[in-house]
Amino acid sequence: MSSLAAARYGKDNVRVYKVHRDEKTGVQTVVEMTVCVLLEGDIETSYTKADNSVVVATDSIKNTIYITAKQHPVTPPELFGSILGTHFVEKYSHIHAAHVDIVTHRWERMSVDGKPHPHSFTKPGSETRNTKVDVTEGKGIDINSSINGLTVLKSTGSQFWGFLRDEYTTLKETWDRILSTDVVANWQWRRFGGLAEVKTHFEKFNAAYDAARNITLKTFAEDNSASVQATMYKMADLILSAAPLVETVEYSLPNNHYFEVDLSWHKGLKNTGKDAEVYAPQSNPNGLIKCTVGRAGQKAKL
């Protein structure tokens, strides 16, 4: 005899585009998102007894996403996710939690002849702003915000030396190397009591996102990096200072290696050390460095 240990269901990959038209200026602003909503609650019988009476159809969930996008602001995504998740928990008495995942794609306003264009945009790479909102009846709203796929490279200003050396070590120490990564950074907000509380803080979400992105880029560029570990910790520390309602900041950074190519075999061509100009970018394997940084007194479990 078996029993259902956990269950959630909903609609994934709901693609939504919303335009805002400023009638006075003629300037239009667009938002494109991919949304996932999964519900939890007293839905066990739909799995164990073929009882569909407890099922809010995933098609209805998709419709609700469109209607909510029409009737409410879709930015910041933390607020939109809270409005959407709260709807399901309040509307259906047997639904006790809603998990909303939003991927916001970047559309940047086009510059034409040096001027921002009123209604044309470009997509700069695969970077997205991701938001997870968990609305749980009787508990509140947990929000995690993130930057994903922000690819960066610096051609100097990065070192890596003093690491443990033993019979497994071949890596040479370096005082000047290329550093490149695809930034995944996320920050967990302290729990909000409910939608009303999220609304009172709504201006903090875009501010934290802008701060986190700027801190990531500025620290990456300006830090004379001793290692990925040391640089990412500085980034996380600065984000915690900039956003008081954030409890933890997490980074996950691949180390996208660029190897020197020894060309001395060809007519004594010098292309290593201070003479290195041509490098071979590596796809794999890659280092992967992660950390979660909390506030002192709330030490993250290691």
Ligand SMILES: O=c1[nH]c(=O)c2[nH]c(=O)[nH]c2[nH]1
């Ligand atoms: O910044 C780095 N951290 C490491 O842990 C590591 N390991 C390695 O081989 N290269 C690097 N670089």
